């Protein structure tokens with residue numbers, strides 16, 4: 001498996017429904033196969049990516065108060 005750079009060389013074309021080689025212009029990148037604008041990730045990959053980020057956030061809850069024994 002030697003596709004470590006795959007995602008840096010390819011972007012997702014919604015029209016072709018796959019990762020494609022692309023042409024860079026000033027603001028956007030375009031699929032070399034159909035000319036549609038391409039994105040860095042597919043929708044699904046983007047969702048997964050954000051999901052992973054969200055899950056990796058440490059739970060920042062307030063520390064629980066230790067309740068001592070209440071004497072009556």
Ligand SMILES: [Zn+2]
Pocket residue numbers: 013014015016017020031032033034035036
């Ligand atoms: Zn395309």
